[in-house]
Amino acid sequence: MRNILIKIRDLVHEYREYDENDNLVKTMRAVDGVTLDIEEGSFVAVLGHNGSGKSTFAKHLNALLMPTEGTVIFSGRDVQEIENLWELRKEAGMIFQNPDNQIISNVVEEDVAFGPENLGIPSEEIIARVAFALQRVGMEAYRLSSPNKLSGGQKQRIGIAGLLAMKPRCILMDEPTAMLDPEGRREVLRTVHELNRQEKITVVMITHYLEEVVDVDRVVVMDHGKIVMDGTPKEIFSRIDKLKEHHMRVPQVVELADELRKEGIALPEGILTVDELVEALCRLR
């Protein structure tokens, strides 16, 4: 049994809209009673279609948003009681959707140094950390480049390096691949999977691409602010009807396997990739 890094209990978040006289006009429950334990070192994907509350949920894990009701406990500390929030945020770094809007400096290495500089780390240590972080994401050759000349995938890797330089225990990613081309998407996913395995960093990835969650430890599906499914990718993908009910687009291979099964072909449950399907089909003969 692994350590629980983030403990979420009955989390509720409401967006409130006021008119000019400060009267409450509308409340929107974006997150509605979420309870979840995230284990240290695990790779958790949170799936959901647009407006399912998944992004709002993620922003609670590093205190960019505070719960309306319920609690978030990060490594034993209640997020609402932490005085200096940057002590939490250096442990739970966040990558956002738009790679351009999270790069602060116009030189790559200075951008990676931004986090540690904010933490008041001595210069020599910053230099060492930046070198390590850039090497870890495979971007050391671009140390002195301008971020404007990089591809989307490279920019997201710079963003990840910026978090690594703060030595986080957990990386939160809010649809990190939504604005990338397929090549960039693969680059970013490969990088975080490596960090998860080799550096034992916990990863929470928010996404609406089912293809991206086939090799994670655990998948949580959200809809209308609630958790509607929770399990390993194999468990989740074996319930295609339920996924569709929650407006998720199922990967083609999974769908094909499901249709074949319905037609009476004896395929095993939980086929997620083309290779697995090919293998299963070959074994039939």
Place this chain on the structure above:
Amino acid sequence: MIRDITLGQYYEADSLIHKLDPRVKLAFTLIYIISLYVGHSFYCYLFAALFLAGVIALSRVPVHFMLRGLRSIVVILVISALFNIFLVDGEVLVRFWKLRITKEGLVTAAYMVVRLILLILGSTVMTLTTTPNDLTDGLEKSLSFLKIFRFPVHDLAMMMSIALRFIPILVEEVNKIMKAQMARGADFDGGSLIKKAKAMVPMLIPLFVSSFRRANDLALAMEARCYHGGEGRTKMYPLKYQTHDYLAYLVLLVYLACMILVSKVL
């Protein structure tokens, strides 16, 4: 490609001037400009010009790069020269119609033009040999004494460096929006000035909306990366004076002293 535009006009070269601390270069520019107003004799300007020529030679920036900066002020030069030539009283040299040219007028005009040229060249040396990032760092450090008056020096420097990062992105966005609007039949070229100004509206509004969205995203990203103002912040490469920086300050002092001496004696 528009993304590759460099802001400012930094010219990459390996020279002593490039290596100087940006604070030194800021001080140099300021003192140099002041020194141009110390004396008004031929020798003063000669000395100032020689000094600048020396600095330019040391900086290893091709001279035509330096002179390029002057193109933008040609109009100002001509106008101020004409005013001085025709309006200064003194010994009349030529007279035609209602205008007259005086000896004093010619001399003042010449001095004025020389002074303006030296002034622009002096500050061009700084912008050509200092990256915008270094300049921002230098300004932040040099002006940090203003903090005692609660002047937000760090915040301004941070805004400046963010602007440096986002201007190329916004330039590209302008192009994108213009193309999108042109595809829908917008006309940005034709018509009178007023019509042209009106045509900018459908471009400016989307630009503003998207800039605010970017600003919001960026603020969130900065907060997520533990930004909490300049308090307790360190730097990866803090500005540190080297021996050559102290020597440069000495040279600057000697220059100023000589300038005052020249203006008094010659």
